[in-house]
Amino acid sequence: MPNVPRRVLPLPISDGERAELMALRRSRTIERGLGERAEIVLAAAGGESNAGIARRLGCSQPTVMLWRRRFAERGIAGLRDADRPGRPRTYDERFRQELIAKSLERPPAATHWSTRQLARELGTSAMTVQRIWKKERLRPHRSETFKFSKDPELVRKVCDVVGLYLHPPEGALVLSVDEKTQIQALSRTQPMLPMKPGQVERHTHDYRRNGTTDLYAALDVATGEVTTQSTERHRAVEFLGFLRLIDRTYPAGDIHVVLDNDSTHKTPAVGRWLRRHRRFTFHFTPTSASWMNQVETWFSILTRDLLVRGSDESVRALVARIERYVREWDSHARPFVWVKTANEILAKAVRKPQETSVTRH
Numbered sequence: 001m002p003n004v005p006r007r008v009l010p011l012p013i014s015d016g017e018r019a020e021l022m023a024l025r026r027s028r029t030i031e032r033g034l035g036e037r038a039e040i041v042l043a044a045a046g047g048e049s050n051a052g053i054a055r056r057l058g059c060s061q062p063t064v065m066l067w068r069r070r071f072a073e074r075g076i077a078g079l080r081d082a083d084r085p086g087r088p089r090t091y092d093e094r095f096r097q098e099l100i101a102k103s104l105e106r107p108p109a110a111t112h113w114s115t116r117q118l119a120r121e122l123g124t125s126a127m128t129v130q131r132i133w134k135k136e137r138l139r140p141h142r143s144e145t146f147k148f149s150k151d152p153e154l155v156r157k158v159c160d161v162v163g164l165y166l167h168p169p170e171g172a173l174v175l176s177v178d179e180k181t182q183i184q185a186l187s188r189t190q191p192m193l194p195m196k197p198g199q200v201e202r203h204t205h206d207y208r209r210n211g212t213t214d215l216y217a218a219l220d221v222a223t224g225e226v227t228t229q230s231t232e233r234h235r236a237v238e239f240l241g242f243l244r245l246i247d248r249t250y251p252a253g254d255i256h257v258v259l260d261n262d263s264t265h266k267t268p269a270v271g272r273w274l275r276r277h278r279r280f281t282f283h284f285t286p287t288s289a290s291w292m293n294q295v296e297t298w299f300s301i302l303t304r305d306l307l308v309r310g311s312d313e314s315v316r317a318l319v320a321r322i323e324r325y326v327r328e329w330d331s332h333a334r335p336f337v338w339v340k341t342a343n344e345i346l347a348k349a350v351r352k353p354q355e356t357s358v359t360r361h
């Protein structure tokens with residue numbers, strides 16, 4: 001007889017408990033583990049399976065079952081950590097919550113707290129602050145950037161571009177096209193000191209500027225091969241010249257080009273060229289979402305591998321190094337694997353205004 005998975009009944013909770021659990025989940029000042037336990041109980045009350053909860057929250061099924069049982073036995077009080085044997089805490093839970101809340105505020109004379117600044121503010125030691133920050137995964141010294149696209153055609157463009165990556169038209173070529181502008185040919189004022197055992201490569205902090213070049217690149221999404229062209233300037237004229245190079249490089253078949261919303265891509269001259277070359281179709285990424293253009297990944301690899309530590313006495317030498325790098329890349333090219341669906345991207349890109357100001361811990 002085949003095994004039939006046992007259906008897990010929803011965890012019964014009252015309206016008051018639900019409200020309190022939702023407040024714990026949204027709170028910015030409680031310890032991170034308690035917010036996750038509230039999330040487990042709410043998901044269990046909604047009828048979600050133990051396996052589904054564990055998979056979504058990145059924990060184990062025994063953990064989910066533990067907090068379901070604790071809540072069923074003792075309610076919300078059962079979600080809090082029990083006192084453990086050993087030396088009594090120097091600081092109680094109220095102090096911990098005060099420290100966490102203070103950490104999330106901006107200090108009066110700086111942009112973020114340091115351990116010593118916060119320790120002086122609260123009358124404790126820097127090691128205590130560091131220990132609580134580590135447990136709660138608070139990192140005031142770190143900062144990341146973000147930007148939400150306000151493109152009115154966001155959904156259509158995301159679906160269009162992702163559809164090309166995941167399900168390219170049969171018999172057609174998909175190219176990811178962009179340009180990296182103002183690449184500087186820099187030469188160090190002293191020769192570099194090469195790496196040796198126990199010593200990293202060293203170079204002077206100052207340099208001479210020997211000119212710049214703009215690099216156009218077209219990444220074949222199916223093979224990972226790259227076609228490039230270096231130009232002195234970045235205008236519609238140069239972009240049209242690069243389109244003609246693509247036309248000569250791939251003389252047959254339809255070509256779908258993924259590119260961003262740069263003004264040089266939308267000039268009347270480019271429009272006239274497209275009307276004469278019907279096999280080319282442009283697909284624009286949403287505004288503020290150029291990361292969807294796969295060639296941007298290749299540009300970041302080029303920068304890391306070739307440009308950051310390079311030294312060139314002239315633009316011609318820089319261009320020669322880039323061309324040599326591209327030939328080597330194409331000799332063993334492999335495509336990037338796009339894994340996000342349009343729905344997964346839109347689920348993060350389309351957010352309610354209040355969601356941008358809530359951080360869980």
